[in-house]
Amino acid sequence: MRNLRFAPEEIIETIKMVQTEQLDIRTITMGISLRDCCHPQLAAVAAKVYEKICRVASRLVAVGEEIEREYGIPIVNKRISVTPIALVAESADSDDYVLVAQALDRAAREVGVNFIGGFSALVQKGMTRGDAALIESIPAALAGTERVCASVNVASTKAGINMDAVARMGRVVVDAAQRSRDRDGLACAKLVIFCNAVEDNPFMAGAFHGIGEPECVINVGVSGPGVVLRAVEREGTGLDLGDLASVIKRTAFKITRMGELVGRAASARLGAPFGIVDLSLAPTPAQGDSVARIIEAMGIERIGTHGSTAALAMLNDAVKKGGAMASSHVGGLSGAFIPVSEDIGMIEAAAAGTLTFDKLEAMTCVCSVGLDMIAVPGDTSAETIAAIIADEAAIGMVNRKTTAVRVIPAPGKGVGDWVEFGGLLGRAPVMPIHTESAAAFVRRGGRIPAPLQALNN
Amino acid sequence: MSEGSKRVIVTVIGEDRIGIIAAVSRILADAEVNIVDISQTIMQEFFVMIMMADMKRASLPFEELKRHLNAKGEELGLRIDAQHEDVFRFMHRV
Numbered sequence: 250m251r252n253l254r255f256a257p258e259e260i261i262e263t264i265k266m267v268q269t270e271q272l273d274i275r276t277i278t279m280g281i282s283l284r285d286c287c288h289p290q291l292a293a294v295a296a297k298v299y300e301k302i303c304r305v306a307s308r309l310v311a312v313g314e315e316i317e318r319e320y321g322i323p324i325v326n327k328r329i330s331v332t333p334i335a336l337v338a339e340s341a342d343s344d345d346y347v348l349v350a351q352a353l354d355r356a357a358r359e360v361g362v363n364f365i366g367g368f369s370a371l372v373q374k375g376m377t378r379g380d381a382a383l384i385e386s387i388p389a390a391l392a393g394t395e396r397v398c399a400s401v402n403v404a405s406t407k408a409g410i411n412m413d414a415v416a417r418m419g420r421v422v423v424d425a426a427q428r429s430r431d432r433d434g435l436a437c438a439k440l441v442i443f444c445n446a447v448e449d450n451p452f453m454a455g456a457f458h459g460i461g462e463p464e465c466v467i468n469v470g471v472s473g474p475g476v477v478l479r480a481v482e483r484e485g486t487g488l489d490l491g492d493l494a495s496v497i498k499r500t501a502f503k504i505t506r507m508g509e510l511v512g513r514a515a516s517a518r519l520g521a522p523f524g525i526v527d528l529s530l531a532p533t534p535a536q537g538d539s540v541a542r543i544i545e546a547m548g549i550e551r552i553g554t555h556g557s558t559a560a561l562a563m564l565n566d567a568v569k570k571g572g573a574m575a576s577s578h579v580g581g582l583s584g585a586f587i588p589v590s591e592d593i594g595m596i597e598a599a600a601a602g603t604l605t606f607d608k609l610e611a612m613t614c615v616c617s618v619g620l621d622m623i624a625v626p627g628d629t630s631a632e633t634i635a636a637i638i639a640d641e642a643a644i645g646m647v648n649r650k651t652t653a654v655r656v657i658p659a660p661g662k663g664v665g666d667w668v669e670f671g672g673l674l675g676r677a678p679v680m681p682i683h684t685e686s687a688a689a690f691v692r693r694g695g696r697i698p699a700p701l702q703a704l705n706n
Numbered sequence: 707m708s709e710g711s712k713r714v715i716v717t718v719i720g721e722d723r724i725g726i727i728a729a730v731s732r733i734l735a736d737a738e739v740n741i742v743d744i745s746q747t748i749m750q751e752f753f754v755m756i757m758m759a760d761m762k763r764a765s766l767p768f769e770e771l772k773r774h775l776n777a778k779g780e781e782l783g784l785r786i787d788a789q790h791e792d793v794f795r796f797m798h799r800v
Contacts, residue, residue: 254791257747259798260717260756264787318769321789503797510796 267322271475271538272504274511275531276326277313278451280458280466280524281305283332283367287340294341295352302329302356302365305465310361312518320514322507329357330456330468331367339379346383350390350397357396364439366456368399371446373408374696384414387421391436392428398454404444404642406649410697412639418442419635419691423658426627430660433668437657438590438622442638444645444652449525450581455618455653466524467516468581471508472531475538476500477568481546493547494567501528501571509576527581528572529617530564532592534675540564540585541594552594553604561585562615582651584617590670590677591622600678614644619652624668624677629658636687639697647700712761713742713791714768716775720784722753729782733774734759737766758791 266272286297306329313327331337331353338346350368357365368390370380387399401418404410422442426434441455448459451468458466480500485493508526516523532540541552544560565584573579587609589595598604606623613619619641625634638654645652659668662679669676716734718726727744734741739759746755761768772788779786 254758255715255756255794255798257745257749257754257756260715260794261719261749261754263794263797264717264719315769318772319790320793321787322793506796507793510792 266473266476266503270473270479271533271535272473272507273323273325274469274508275472276328276451276470277309277324277511277515278328278330278456278468278470279306279309279519279521280330280449280462280468282458282462282464283334283337286337289341291338291341291343291346291348294338295348298331298337298349299352299356302331302353303359306360306362308519312515315518316511316514320510322511324511326363328362328451328453328456329360329365330451330458331365332458332460333367333369333371335370335377335379335383336460338383339377344378344382344385346386347389347393350386350394353397354394362396364396364398364453366398366400366453367458368397369401369457371402372414373402373405373411375411376414384417384421387440388424388428388436391425391439398439398441398456400441400443400446400455400457402443402446403638404646406445406646407699409699410444410639410642410646412691412697413694415638415642416632416635416691416694418638419631419633422634422656423629423631426658426660433662433670434627434657434659435670438655438670438674440655442654444642445650447581447651451527452529452531452582454655462524463522465521467512467519467521468524468527469508469512469515470527470529470531470581471504472529473504474530474532474540474543476504477530478537478539478543478546481543485546490563494563497564497567498571501568502575504528505572505575523578525578525580526572526576528568528576528579528583529581530568530585532586532588532595533673534591534593534596536593539592539594540587541592541598545594551598551601551603553598553608557608558611558615561587561612565616582617586618586621587612587616588622589680590624590668590675591673596675596677599680606680606682610640610644613641613652614648617651619645620654620656622655622657622674622677624657624659624662624679625682626664626679627658627660627662629682630686630688632686632688632691633682634658635691637682639691643697711791712764714759714761714788715791715794716757716759716786716788718755718779718784718786719752720782723782726755726782726784729778730755730757730775730786733771733778737764737771737774739764739771
């Protein structure tokens with residue numbers, strides 16, 4: 250057995266992770282710079298964008314599938330992120346960027362990726378003409394395309410919160426929902442509003458290719474809530490929390506190694522540098538692929554009850570610690586995601602009323618990202634959406650972390666109704682939110698100043 | 707097959723029966739793939755056979771070999787698969 254190098258138990262463990270515990274590479278995301286696609290005419294910008302994506306990403310899907318077969322590890326999604334389109338399209342005279350969104354959509358279909366991210370603007374400090382044009386184009390762009398994802402960064406720890414942009418995004422979310430009312434407001438599932446957005450996130454809908462990134466880069470998002478859940482169930486009985494954290498760390502290490510392997514292989518074969526592994530626990534609606542279930546296996550009867558925030562904080566940190574050891578470059582969002590509609594345990598807890606909007610907000614203080622895939626009543630005002638965005642941005646700004654909002658005001662629906670997106674986006678009950686107004690606060694506009702970086706209590 | 711190592715791990719999982727090793731060895735021999743090592747064990751009531759094979763002189767591309775193995779597995783009512791050894795090296799060795 251000297252030559253085999255692996256114990257049969259090790260080999261079986263790996264195969265089981267893939268076969269029964271839903272270990273997968275969630276995404277290989279190719280970041281592509283479109284900074285050389287500027288042109289005074291918007292139609293020419295769109296044509297250049299389409300041509301460049303089709304050229305650079307032509308082999309992405311084929312290579313992804315080849316790696317998948319060779320290593321026997323599913324790679325669920327192949328995706329593309331691009332330079333924030335506001336930066337690219339601003340060179341043109343037109344202010345309606347839907348044409349560029351359509352070019353992105355066509356390019357995504359041509360190369361065979363299911364999502365393309367980067368219909369984006371970075372406006373944490375203020376807006377240029379191109380930023381404003383992009384934001385105004387978002388509702389029509391998302392309602393009129395299939396695969397394009399949009400994101401807007403409205404705040405950062407260094408710049409504070411741009412409340413004019415926040416107010417505008419409140420209106421954009423409502424408008425996007427209305428324009429996709431026949432699909433339960435699906436356009437909003439493709440729109441993320443960030444504080445402290447990261448430039449190398451491979452996960453949708455918030456992926457874009459940051460301005461400090463190279464010409465082309467390969468980023469990998471790994472997942473595996475199912476693997477962590479089984480490890481906690483199998484090895485966690487009777488352990489104190491320190492030892493339980495070690496079990497999670499070891500498991501996160503193994504999951505992340507797969508991301509590192511796939512990232513290196515994809516980078517070598519595509520001739521593009523390897524960027525980062527994002528070691529997030531990203532749930533899917535599939536049974537057993539749930540972050541909520543991990544929290545529950547740790548001893549919380551149902552996610553959302555008291556203790557959930559502490560359990561999530563520990564899970565999130567243990568995942569990072571295990572993953573950081575496993576990869577030469579960890580980046581992106583890296584942590585546990587808690588989208589409501591995409592996680593069977595979250596859906597059940599929300600339907601039961603255990604998981605409330607306010608508890609979700611509290612949980613976002615300690616895990617990666619934010620208020621994600623939450624359906625709220627269709628008559629929620631733009632000012633209330635803006636206030637939700639402002640709250641979440643404040644959490645990110647003060648805690649020096651990325652936070653985001655992806656809420657769906659479900660057109661024509663109220664508390665107790667359900668939205669159905671299907672596929673990875675899942676389904677969710679419309680959750681109650683506060684009905685008292687924050688409109689006067691939102692309408693003040695201006696910027697919330699950046700917080701002190703000392704006196705941290 | 708990727709640069710570097712040309713070694714693959716062939717795994718057979720299922721119910722034990724006569725001729726499994728012979729069938730898998732035949733496919734590998736036909737493809738001019740050298741068997742470096744074999745291990746078999748019973749794990750949680752399943753027969754598990756693991757082979758390390760070297761594809762340095764293989765006459766078939768990896769994907770085709772994998773298809774032959776998968777097909778033989780279906781014929782015998784077993785799960786037969788092949789994966790590049792890096793999957794196991796990355797996960798279990800630092």
